[in-house]
Amino acid sequence: MPVERRTHLDGDGLRVTGVRCEDPGCGWTEPRAAGEFGLVLVRQGVFRSRVDGVARLVDAASVFVERPGQEQQFAHPQGADAYTEVVVGESSLASLLGGDPRVPEGLAYCTPDVSFAHRMLLSRAAAGADSLELAERSTDVTVRVLAQLAPERLASGLPRTAAARAALVDAARGALAQDLGLGLTALGQEVGCSPHHLSRIFRAGTGVPLARYRNRLRVALVLERLVQGESDLGALAAESGFSDQSHMTRVVREAAGVPPGRVRGLLRGA
Missing domain, CATH: 1.10.10.60 (Homeodomain-like)
Structure with a gap:
């Protein structure tokens, strides 16, 4: 099965890869246990997934959520397809979900806002955007999907007061002034905030994204x-x-x- 893979981002607890399967065949792949959390967003075509024995169709309006430990197989009944993989490391995922990296069960869909954020991520990667911007955009796509599965856990850890949010922005600005090479995850750890909340609060406080x-x-x-x-x-x-x-x-x-x-x-x- 000829597969073309292009890595757009790899580091800071995130990996984004564009994948194109040119002649995948129609049968099921061998069963394998998922080793990491990831999202698969279809750009073209469809594929079928079979997770712990349950088969489902994945198309451009749905998201395949890969959960560590689940046994999974894939098939490509309509031939060639293309998709984007967004993989989030365990510590980064835990920081998004209130300290617990386990992702609740449930189906996720590629709503118009997710689809647009996905395409903007790919567009900015093709334009040569730096890793901090791509990390912000990757985290944004991930959060938009996780919001369908665990909205209460995503909200945990958000500073509640304007003073706390302003202090967080100042702390991030100070950390960047000291080290212009800090990535999104490292910056979040430096100021004690999840990458998602930090990105949102910083943009609201300064009017521009971190990158x-x-x-x-x-x-x-x-x-x-x-x-x-x-x-x-x-x-x-x-x-x-x-x-x-x-x-x-x-x-x-x-x-x-x-x-x-x-x-x-x-x-x-x-």
Whole structure:
């Protein structure tokens, strides 16, 4: 069965993979026990799942929820299909569900908001978005599905007062100022909040997502180092936490309208 897999994100307790099965055949796969929690969102076609002996159809309007320990099999009765796997590590899942990583039984569906969030995740991955943005978007997709299964547990741990939420935003801003390389899970652990709640509260408090705010800090650092005469753009990209020089160039161009080399000339000339 020819299978094409493309990893969009792998780290910080999250893994997002695009999968395309070109000629899967129609029979059931061998039974295997699921080893980790994951969501499978169909982009094209359909497949059948058989979990602990119970068979169901999974299409683009439903979500297959993989729960650790369950015996599962798959079949592809209509031939080729494509889907996205979102895998969440046990500790990250527990932080979303009030400390307990066990996911309640039940069916989940790909509602229009889930479908849109899924496609935005893939679109931003294709555009080269950094890992923090992709982690925020992956967590958002996961939470939208878990909200169908465990809404009360998702709400646990949310700071109740405006003062507590403001303090959380300040703590996150301070942690980012100290370490521009912090990922979503690590940042949540640093400030004592689940990634989901942190992302929501931070956006509400600052008006922008965590990834965009971090890029503002990175751009400020780049500009200051360029004013000081830094000429090694590769080293500057590493110092400011970008994945590489092209990533830094793209972000600085979006912020300043010109690439870092041109910014250096303008700032030094001024």
